Amino acid sequence: MRLRILSLLIVVASWSARGQNLENADKLSTWLYYQFVPNLTWTTFPSQTHFAFEWEATPLLYSFGINRYVSPWYAFFVEPPARFSGSLEFSVSGMAYTTKPGSSYFGSSAQLIAHIPLIERGEHLALNAGIAKYFIADTSPTFYFGGLSTLFGFLHLNLKYSPDPRIWMTSLEFRFF
Amino acid sequence: MNPLRMLFLAGSLFLTGCSSPVPRFFVRMFSQIGDSIEPVAHKVAEPILPDVGLSVLWVGHATVLIQIHDKVFITDPMFTNTSGMLAKRIVEPGISPSSLGRLDFTLISHIHLDHFSFGSLDMLPKNGKLILPFGGLDYSPEFGFSETRELKTWETLEEDGVKITAVPVRHFAGRYAFDTFWMRDRGFTGYVIDYKGRTVFIGGDTAYDPEFFKETGKRFHIDLALLPISPVEPRDFMQRFHVDPKEAVQIFEDLGARIMIPMHHRTFNQGFDPTPDHAQKFLEEISEQKGLRDRILVLRIGEQRILEN
Numbered sequence: 001m002r003l004r005i006l007s008l009l010i011v012v013a014s015w016s017a018r019g020q021n022l023e024n025a026d027k028l029s030t031w032l033y034y035q036f037v038p039n040l041t042w043t044t045f046p047s048q049t050h051f052a053f054e055w056e057a058t059p060l061l062y063s064f065g066i067n068r069y070v071s072p073w074y075a076f077f078v079e080p081p082a083r084f085s086g087s088l089e090f091s092v093s094g095m096a097y098t099t100k101p102g103s104s105y106f107g108s109s110a111q112l113i114a115h116i117p118l119i120e121r122g123e124h125l126a127l128n129a130g131i132a133k134y135f136i137a138d139t140s141p142t143f144y145f146g147g148l149s150t151l152f153g154f155l156h157l158n159l160k161y162s163p164d165p166r167i168w169m170t171s172l173e174f175r176f177f
Numbered sequence: 178m179n180p181l182r183m184l185f186l187a188g189s190l191f192l193t194g195c196s197s198p199v200p201r202f203f204v205r206m207f208s209q210i211g212d213s214i215e216p217v218a219h220k221v222a223e224p225i226l227p228d229v230g231l232s233v234l235w236v237g238h239a240t241v242l243i244q245i246h247d248k249v250f251i252t253d254p255m256f257t258n259t260s261g262m263l264a265k266r267i268v269e270p271g272i273s274p275s276s277l278g279r280l281d282f283t284l285i286s287h288i289h290l291d292h293f294s295f296g297s298l299d300m301l302p303k304n305g306k307l308i309l310p311f312g313g314l315d316y317s318p319e320f321g322f323s324e325t326r327e328l329k330t331w332e333t334l335e336e337d338g339v340k341i342t343a344v345p346v347r348h349f350a351g352r353y354a355f356d357t358f359w360m361r362d363r364g365f366t367g368y369v370i371d372y373k374g375r376t377v378f379i380g381g382d383t384a385y386d387p388e389f390f391k392e393t394g395k396r397f398h399i400d401l402a403l404l405p406i407s408p409v410e411p412r413d414f415m416q417r418f419h420v421d422p423k424e425a426v427q428i429f430e431d432l433g434a435r436i437m438i439p440m441h442h443r444t445f446n447q448g449f450d451p452t453p454d455h456a457q458k459f460l461e462e463i464s465e466q467k468g469l470r471d472r473i474l475v476l477r478i479g480e481q482r483i484l485e486n
Contacts, residue, residue, distance in 0.1 A: 027359040034355065067319045080353055085318035121295040121318045124262055151262070152353050176355055 031077055031177055039093075039173040043101060043136065046166060050137075052097040052107065054171065063087040065117060078177050084122030084153035089113045095136065102137030109134040115149065125150050128158055134169075141167055149175070206263045209446055214258060215268045217479040224272050225249055225279070230485030231375045231401065235476040236271040238444035239292055239381060241403055242481075245372045248339055249305075250282045252368075252379050252403070253292040255444075256300050261290035264445050267453050271479030274300035281305040282341065286381025287365035288316050288352045291445060295320075308334065308341060312363030316352055330366060340371040344393045346383035348418055369397050375485065378432055380404040382441060384417055385424040390431035401484065402434035405441030407456035408448025415448055422460035426467065436484060437473045444478065 038053035061074040065085025074082055083089065095107035113130035115122065128147040133140060147158030156173035224234050224242055234242040238260075239253035256270045280302050285293045287310055298307070298320050307322040311329040326334060328343035343366040350364025351357025368379040378399045393399075404425040408415050415421070420428060422439070429437040442456040450456060457475060464473040476482060 030355055030358045065318050067314060067317045067325050069325055070314050079315050081316050081318055117318075119296075120257075121299070123295055154353070176353075 027077075034176040037174050037176065039171050041095065041169060041171040043097075044168040044170070045101065045137065048101075050097050050099050050101040052095040054093050054095045054109075054173075056091050056093040056173065056175075058089055058091045058177075060090040061087050062089075065121065076177075080153040080176075081121070081123070083115050083175070084117060084126045084149060086117050086122065087115045089115065089130075097136075102139070104138075107134060107136035109136075122149070123152050126153065128156060132160060134162070139165055141165055143167070143169060145169075147171075203263065205449070206265070206446065210259075210263060210265050212265055212267075214266050217269050217271050220272055220276075220479050221481050222276060224276055224481060226483070229483055231377075232481060232483045233401065233403075233438055233476070234272065234481035235438065235440060235478060237266075237268055237478045239286065239405065239441045240270070241379075241438075241440055242272065242277075243370070243377055243403075245370070245375045245377070248281045248337075248372055249277075249279060250284060250370060250377075251277070251280055251301070252284045253286050253381065254283060254297045254301055255291060255294050256297040257294055260294065260445055264291065266445060268444055268478050271477075277302055279304050282308060282339070282370075283322065284308045284341070284368050284370075284379060285310065285313060286346075286367065286379065287348060287350050288313055288360075289350070289382070290352065292382065293317075293352070306334075306336070308368070310343065310350070310364055310366035312350065312360060316364075328366065328368075338372060340369075342369045342371070342397075343367070344369050344378070345386070345389040346381055347386040347389065348382050348384065367393070369393065369399070371397065376400050378402040378404075378434060380425075380428065382418070383420060383428075385420050385427060387431075390428045394432040394434075399432050399434040400436065402429050402432050402437045403440055404428055404437055406439040406460050407442040408450055409456050409459065410449040410451070419448075422456055422463055425460070426463050426469065426473070429469075429473070435472065437469075438482075439473070439475060 038055050041052045041054045043050045058076060058078050061078050063072045063082040066082045091111045093109045097105045109132050111130055111132035113128055116127040118127055119125040126149045128149055130145055132143040141162035143160035143162045145158050145160035147156055149156040156175055158171045160169035226232055226244055229244055232244045238255045240255045241252045243250040256274050259265050282305050303321045307325040309327040311327050313327045330343050330345050333340050333342040346367040348365040350360040367381050370377045376397050376399050380403060382405050406422045406425045408419055409421040439460055443453050464470050
């Protein structure tokens with residue numbers, strides 16, 4: 001049921017999102033190209049650390065910092081100011097570990113992230129805070145996290161913590177859209 | 178070099194796609210980040226005048242405070258110490274933003290970091306309107322201006338007797354490098370302000386075009402043209418996006434304007450001009466050669482000139 005409601009929300013938001021106005025092929029192809037750039041993630045379990053590449057996409061983002069003349073809803077295609085000027089983002093990710101943390105090399109996540117602008121409307125520095133549900137190493141821990149973004153919202157450094165099971169995750173993220 | 182500087186350097190190279198001469202330019206900017214900023218002596222404390230026909234105050238870079246009678250305009254406000262995160266000012270702004278009690282119109286010529294400065298816009302009074310080029314709204318946080326509008330080329334905003342028309346210029350508009358691919362035909366403009374018989378052309382940032390400025394000159398009787406004159410070097414690279422002083426004077430002539438005031442020089446280290454006043458000296462030579470010294474007025478940063486009482 002919850003999945004259906006979420007799916008419906010995403011469809012409605014996608015329809016209304018200004019981010020869907022992909023005016024030309026260059027915009028779409030650039031977006032597609034940058035989706036291949038992965039985040040770098042280190043997952044630290046009590047006994048070992050595993051490195052993973054993580055690909056992140058944004059099915060839904062609500063910007064409370066963008067001007068009042070454009071739609072605050074974005075789906076997948078998110079112009080950087082919409083995110084770093086203040087937003088609430090729902091993102092999903094897929095992970096590929098270089099060493100097996102459990103029975104599989106792969107993982108996934110769903111995350112809810114608040115982006116709070118700190119300097120120059122967030123273009124120079126913004127605060128990230130959120131909650132994430134990960135599916136890794138045969139477990140599904142809930143992480144609480146915080147971090148910073150800089151360089152026009154491109155570079156994010158987030159520290160995530162799951163109390164049970166106790167796992168730390170450090171991620172260096174490259175967000176172009 | 179410390180690790181933080183190395184990280185910034187690597188980021189700069191990455192963001193610019195490592196295409197020469199842009200990385201060299203970023204390296205040059207980075208090396209100047211610790212330099213001190215030259216102060217402006219005798220800043221105008223009250224730049225908005227009680228009664229004036231047409232006055233101009235060059236704040237620095239492309240920031241010009243224009244007053245036509247009771248209406249006050251500012252172009253491309255840039256009051257922060259850096260443009261983006263790296264390019265350091267050479268000279269401080271010619272006025273304090275707190276001295277601006279009101280602004281009727283804030284005009285943004287294009288969305289580059291040195292013309293559409295979020296931090297600078299936050300310093301300004303918000304009673305007036307913010308005008309952006311077409312495509313600019315996607316990049317604009319909510320600053321709290323009474324209204325924010327974007328104008329397409331040849332589109333005119335009319336308000337309380339003021340007409341502001343977006344006019345064509347030749348430039349490009351990607352703000353974050355990767356968006357340059359689809360911002361080739363939007364996100365940049367020039368403007369013509371027309372109020373009570375005074376007409377001002379604002380060039381923003383432009384390369385030369387043999388048609389655009391002649392067409393604008395046909396449509397408007399321009400009293401004052403505010404034109405960029407730098408960066409000049411390296412010419413092969415810059416001429417695609419930026420006029421040099423010789424081309425700026427050609428635009429001035431194409432427009433058929435009465436007076437030209439140069440801007441977009443002296444404030445930041447741009448391109449590879451050998452000295453910050455390289456473009457100004459070049460312009461003064463040309464205006465001398467063409468006998469235009471009385472029509473091309475070179476202002477100091479912070480200087481206010483009353484052109485009509």
